[in-house]
Amino acid sequence: MTGMTEIPETRGHGLHLRAWRVGDEGDADAVLKGLTDPEFRRWNTPLTPVDDLAGARRYLLKRSRLTESGDAVACAVADDSTGEVLGSIGLSVINPVFRTAIVGYWVLPEARGCGVATRALSLVSRLGFGELGLYRIELGHAVGHEVSCRVAERGGYGHEGTLRGAMFEAGTQDAFRDVHLHARLATDPEPDVV
Incomplete structure (x- = not known):
């Protein structure tokens, strides 16, 4: 397995996964909208909150650097026909030693309920198991986040248990909540995603 300095554009299920574009105001706007969305913040507490366009630009730059270093792969999830950004997955x-990674995603409010997260999860899993040569990808979500649980299950990520106190509570870095752990192996069958 080797690091990836460029994200191959990945298409399927009506979606297009591509690298976030540093300096692109449309991408910065989408990041700001996604990371300030109350539903996102209900379930996630970023280490570095994004509250304005300057913060969104820094977010994009950091994701680009993490991809260049091989520590992460951060993708914009876009509609394949219109190019409109619908969310993020990475x-x-x-x-590289254990051939593992953690997957995370969010979907913009107007794109929810259309299977975007499940379809994007299928594509990024193919990228991880294929291009990156990963063997195991883990997915964790706050206990109680039933939508994310369904995305994991539909994406072929079986529930493996509960991690106690493994995630920040909403809006604070001083309290913790439990996480449901899901995972998929390269040898697991690929689920049917529509």
């Missing part, structure tokens, strides 16, 4: 904490 692989982080890439461990």
Whole structure:
């Protein structure tokens, strides 16, 4: 397994995964909208909050650098026919020795309920198991986040258990909540995603 300095444009299921574009105001706007969305913040507490366009630009730059270093793969999820950004998906904490990574995603409010996250999960899993040569990809979500649980299950990520106190509570880095752990192996059958 080798690091990836460029993200291959990946298409399928009506979606297009591509690298986030540093300096692109449309991408910065999408990041700002996604990371300030109340539903996103209900379930996620970023280490570095994004509250304005300057923060969104820094977010894009950081994702680009992590991809260049091989530590992560951060993708914009776009509609394949219109190019409109619908959300984000990426692989982080890439461990080339154990061939593991963690997948994370979010979807813009107007794109929810259309299977975007599940379809994007299928594409990024193919990228991880194929291009990156990963063997195991983990997905964790806050206990109680039933939508994310369904995305994991539909994406072929079986529930493996509960990690106690493994995620920040909403809006704070001083309290913790439990996480449901899901995972998929390269040898697991690829689920049917529509």
